[in-house]
Amino acid sequence: MHGWTGKILHVNLTDGSCRREEIPTELLHAYLGGRGLGVRLMRDFFRLDPFDPEIPLIFAVGPLCGTTSPTSARLACVTRSPLTGTIYDCSAGGRFAWRIKAAGLDAISITGKSAQPVFLAIDDTRAEILPAGALWGKGIKETVASLKERGSVTAIGPAGENGVLFANIMMGEGNSIGRGGLGAVMGAKGLKAITVQGSGVTGVADRERFDAARADVMRLFRASPVIFGELGIAEYGTPALVDLMAQRRMAPTENFRSTFFAESGNYSGPSIRRECGARKEGCYGCPIQCKKSSDKGEPLPEYETVNHFGALNGNSDLHAIVRANTLCNELGMDTISAAATLSAFGEARGRFPDPAEVASLLWEIASRRGEGELLALGSRRVAQELGKPELSMSVKSLELPAYDPRGAYGMALAYVTSNRGGCHLRAYPISHEILRKPVPTDRFSFSGKARIIKIAEDVNAAVDSLVACKFAFFGATLEEYGELLSAVTGVEYGPESLKAIGERIYLTERFYNCENGFDRADDALPERFFSEAGSAGEGIDVPPLDRVRFEEELQKYYRIRGLTTDGTFTDPSFLEVLP
Amino acid sequence: MRDQIEKYSGKLLADRSALPGRIAFAAQDDVLISDGAPDLAELAGATLSRLNALALVAARPSLPFADFLIARSPKGENCILPQDTETRTFLHDIPFLRKGELGDDPAPKIAVLLGNRKGVIVEGVGIVTLGAITVEQAFINYSSVFHSTFVKYLQDVLAEGFLLPGEREAFQAFRDQWLRPLSASGLVFRDKLSQEKDEILSEIEAVGRYTVERGLVDSFFGNISACAGDLIYISQTAASLDELKGCIDPVPTDNSSTTGITASSELLAHRKIFEQTGARVILHGHPKFSVVMSMLCEARDCPIKDCWKDCPHVREIGGTPVVAGEIGAGGLAKRVPPVIGASGSAIVYGHGVFTLGRMGFGEAFAALVEVENFCREEYFRRLEACMLPDEHKA
Numbered sequence: 001m002h003g004w005t006g007k008i009l010h011v012n013l014t015d016g017s018c019r020r021e022e023i024p025t026e027l028l029h030a031y032l033g034g035r036g037l038g039v040r041l042m043r044d045f046f047r048l049d050p051f052d053p054e055i056p057l058i059f060a061v062g063p064l065c066g067t068t069s070p071t072s073a074r075l076a077c078v079t080r081s082p083l084t085g086t087i088y089d090c091s092a093g094g095r096f097a098w099r100i101k102a103a104g105l106d107a108i109s110i111t112g113k114s115a116q117p118v119f120l121a122i123d124d125t126r127a128e129i130l131p132a133g134a135l136w137g138k139g140i141k142e143t144v145a146s147l148k149e150r151g152s153v154t155a156i157g158p159a160g161e162n163g164v165l166f167a168n169i170m171m172g173e174g175n176s177i178g179r180g181g182l183g184a185v186m187g188a189k190g191l192k193a194i195t196v197q198g199s200g201v202t203g204v205a206d207r208e209r210f211d212a213a214r215a216d217v218m219r220l221f222r223a224s225p226v227i228f229g230e231l232g233i234a235e236y237g238t239p240a241l242v243d244l245m246a247q248r249r250m251a252p253t254e255n256f257r258s259t260f261f262a263e264s265g266n267y268s269g270p271s272i273r274r275e276c277g278a279r280k281e282g283c284y285g286c287p288i289q290c291k292k293s294s295d296k297g298e299p300l301p302e303y304e305t306v307n308h309f310g311a312l313n314g315n316s317d318l319h320a321i322v323r324a325n326t327l328c329n330e331l332g333m334d335t336i337s338a339a340a341t342l343s344a345f346g347e348a349r350g351r352f353p354d355p356a357e358v359a360s361l362l363w364e365i366a367s368r369r370g371e372g373e374l375l376a377l378g379s380r381r382v383a384q385e386l387g388k389p390e391l392s393m394s395v396k397s398l399e400l401p402a403y404d405p406r407g408a409y410g411m412a413l414a415y416v417t418s419n420r421g422g423c424h425l426r427a428y429p430i431s432h433e434i435l436r437k438p439v440p441t442d443r444f445s446f447s448g449k450a451r452i453i454k455i456a457e458d459v460n461a462a463v464d465s466l467v468a469c470k471f472a473f474f475g476a477t478l479e480e481y482g483e484l485l486s487a488v489t490g491v492e493y494g495p496e497s498l499k500a501i502g503e504r505i506y507l508t509e510r511f512y513n514c515e516n517g518f519d520r521a522d523d524a525l526p527e528r529f530f531s532e533a534g535s536a537g538e539g540i541d542v543p544p545l546d547r548v549r550f551e552e553e554l555q556k557y558y559r560i561r562g563l564t565t566d567g568t569f570t571d572p573s574f575l576e577v578l579p
Numbered sequence: 580m581r582d583q584i585e586k587y588s589g590k591l592l593a594d595r596s597a598l599p600g601r602i603a604f605a606a607q608d609d610v611l612i613s614d615g616a617p618d619l620a621e622l623a624g625a626t627l628s629r630l631n632a633l634a635l636v637a638a639r640p641s642l643p644f645a646d647f648l649i650a651r652s653p654k655g656e657n658c659i660l661p662q663d664t665e666t667r668t669f670l671h672d673i674p675f676l677r678k679g680e681l682g683d684d685p686a687p688k689i690a691v692l693l694g695n696r697k698g699v700i701v702e703g704v705g706i707v708t709l710g711a712i713t714v715e716q717a718f719i720n721y722s723s724v725f726h727s728t729f730v731k732y733l734q735d736v737l738a739e740g741f742l743l744p745g746e747r748e749a750f751q752a753f754r755d756q757w758l759r760p761l762s763a764s765g766l767v768f769r770d771k772l773s774q775e776k777d778e779i780l781s782e783i784e785a786v787g788r789y790t791v792e793r794g795l796v797d798s799f800f801g802n803i804s805a806c807a808g809d810l811i812y813i814s815q816t817a818a819s820l821d822e823l824k825g826c827i828d829p830v831p832t833d834n835s836s837t838t839g840i841t842a843s844s845e846l847l848a849h850r851k852i853f854e855q856t857g858a859r860v861i862l863h864g865h866p867k868f869s870v871v872m873s874m875l876c877e878a879r880d881c882p883i884k885d886c887w888k889d890c891p892h893v894r895e896i897g898g899t900p901v902v903a904g905e906i907g908a909g910g911l912a913k914r915v916p917p918v919i920g921a922s923g924s925a926i927v928y929g930h931g932v933f934t935l936g937r938m939g940f941g942e943a944f945a946a947l948v949e950v951e952n953f954c955r956e957e958y959f960r961r962l963e964a965c966m967l968p969d970e971h972k973a
């Protein structure tokens with residue numbers, strides 16, 4: 001077998017057992033790896049409460065991981081989210097994923113709950129559960145430093161230990177498994193960290209074909225202004241979007257009350273480069289290197305983070321934003337949800353937190369003390385508790401990222417159809433509505449968006465299962481990645497067959513969610529977007545969304561997906577016909 | 580979507596890449612629609628219904644070159660490899676179906692091929708291309724396949740002559756009837772472009788339209804810029820040259836803003852050209868004969884295999900330098916700026932032409948016309964020279 005190892009490591013923290021098992025080849029062919037494989041492996045567990053000890057926490061790499069396929073040293077972490085209640089996956093890059101593959105594994109599935117804090121140590125042949133009492137309560141840096149001799153490290157911080165509903169799992173090199181609170185699931189299992197080292201090499205079935213496909217991908221990267229253009233993400237990281245979103249009048253500001261923040265230039269890509277001495281960093285083996293670090297080696301914030309600790313909280317102090325980002329990383333918390341929760345809290349009480357208060361509130365959240373006890377539950381529960389549920393700018397309890405849906409109607413639809421809640425990355429319509437890739441679409445029109453979003457969701461489910469980075473698709477397409485996959489595995493894949501796999505994954509996730517009670521009522525945007533206009537300027541009007549057109553398009557989407565008008569499945573045995 | 584179908588059917592007619600009455604589109608949202616020539620519309624709908632995509636065009640190209648390429652291909656071959664770098668970068672190869680393979684219902688076979696590639700040539704039927712997320716994308720892919728087959732066929736004829744019955748006559752008809760004289764006459768340009776934003780935007784929009792209307796380029800093949808003080812105004816990536824209104828980015832020359840992340844992938848080349856030549860405007864397009872001629876290299880026993888990116892030599896066609904270089908962040912931005920200043924124009928191997936205007940677009944447009952006309956004439960001169968021995972034998 002090429003590409004895959006065909007092995008999964010099952011770890012039971014309750015009884016302390018670790019065993020390697022075979023993964024049926026047909027499942028690997030049908031779900032690839034990463035998100036797809038993880039979601040399939042959840043089939044018998046998706047109804048469990050996220051904090052039930054028996055729920056699996058799955059780390060799955062893809063068939064391209066371990067090769068020099070661009071952007072593919074990645075994994076997906078899959079379980080059910082304690083923040084959203086949905087099935088949840090997050091893609092993350094870094095050496096950790098590459099070492100899982102090198103240790104001979106396609107996936108690690110962790111169940112059970114340890115009575116004492118532990119960490120899991122994996123190498124080529126063994127897996128051990130070892131005490132981590134001394135590390136419990138420690139931040140990410142110290143934890144990683146303590147364990148780095150054992151290989152690559154992924155760990156939770158105090159936020160995960162304390163059950164913060166948007167706690168991350170942090171990778172040793174600064175990447176994060178973010179958003180849905182998977183760090184809290186890991187913490188509930190008493191698992192502080194995982195270390196992995198391996199020496200295996202991923203075989204490639206057809207080296208010549210692989211080299212040609214890789215060259216095609218790299219050529220497309222070089223042809224993409226978003227990737228390797230002189231104003232692109234390789235140069236400035238995702239904060240390259242700050243100026244663009246300001247110009248397009250769709251940068252969420254003060255809890256989405258407006259869509260333009262006059263001082264956003266303070267934390268634009270060029271400003272970060274100038275003020276922080278930003279230098280190129282990135283996921284292991286990635287040619288794009290879109291992550292940036294300061295001249296002192298500190299990871300610098302991404303676009304979502306600068307906007308949300310910036311405009312969304314009415315703050316233009318770049319260095320305060322950088323500190324908030326660093327603090328979230330150290331405590332193991334998602335920056336988007338943390339900042340958005342503070343913003344909702346700020347609007348509810350009539351005052352957004354100033355930079356000093358942001359820092360203290362972040363500490364309180366991670367330790368669940370003071371106001372942090374409530375804020376640790378995320379914006380939906382905070383707003384509800386404060387009697388102002390309308391102030392949570394979230395979908396399915398997941399806080400919205402930094403693209404105002406009034407400025408991109410495909411984004412509006414994609415937020416609600418996303419299976420993990422208000423996420424920009426499931427369909428990523430910003431790619432065509434704003435960045436003009438692969439072709440531009442009219443951002444102020446719903447026309448055709450139902451089909452476009454459906455197709456993009458299928459594509460991205462496949463991308464998350466390869467696992468590759470979505471930024472690669474600002475240049476390349478599934479044509480080139482299908483070639484890479486065929487060359488690596490020796491199994492023929494192309495864009496259409498990959499989209500079919502993506503569709504299977506998407507529908508499986510949707511089915512899980514529906515079985516857990518989700519339906520059309522949960523596919524809803526906050527009322528603000530239908531009743532309040534965004535900030536006009538530079539000849540651009542940002543009117544409220546037209547609810548009638550939005551609902552029409554949502555119904556179209558359901559029809560295209562073969563769902564009922566309520567967004568549910570007609571066939572309760574849907575899963576039985578799937579591999 | 581019907582308005583989009585109407586729009587892009589019109590564009591296929593306007594750029595004369597498809598035969599009137601032989602165009603059909605299909606598109607699907609929650610329902611599938613198709614429109615155009617009934618038999619092609621049925622084929623388009625039947626094919627698209629099997630694919631996870633939004634749109635598809637099936638049209639008979641106005642020139643028989645794609646069919647000729649299939650007929651000239653050795654038995655057993657099933658795809659064409661584009662020779663020009665632009666379409667090769669995005670299409671990789673173009674699969675084809677021969678007449679004998681079609682059977683009673685070709686849609687499933689076409690769908691299988693389109694499941695892996697953006698476009699396919701169906702012998703006797705036409706070019707069928709997919710738009711993954713828009714109708715426009717299907718049109719762009721059609722244009723790319725048309726461009727690619729045009730360029731490759733002309734190259735092949737120059738290298739191998741006519742091989743098929745009727746080929747010579749069809750080619751003569753192409754030369755006498757399909758091709759039209761290229762000129763800038765009658766077009767209005769500002770003699771000296773001011774620094775005013777509105778004037779610059781309006782001039783760029785007009786020049787974009789001219790290049791398409793005059794048949795110099797297909798609408799998606801090129802980019803245009805003007806320098807004004809600390810700003811470069813440049814057409815956006817994936818912008819149609821004949822529809823540039825609202826699709827021009829002002830980019831600060833000192834990179835103090837990244838708003839121009841949506842600018843053309845050739846922004847770096849434009850910036851370097853401005854820096855090294857002092858020009859006011861730049862026009863870049865992919866006129867077909869220039870692309871064909873740029874790949875005609877007479878060097879023998881040359882060790883360089885990937886000429887389009889690795890050739891370090893500066894050749895010349897009619898006084899215009901020819902250099903190699905990949906698009907975007909590849910080598911083009913390094914190799915064009917040093918050579919373009921002297922002649923005001925430069926050709927990139929297998930890609931297209933850059934021209935300059937010191938004061939305004941009149942000079943740049945005239946230079947583009949001149950380069951393409953020279954290449955066209957030179958192509959036919961060489962072809963006639965190749966054909967002469969056969970003529971004498973006859």
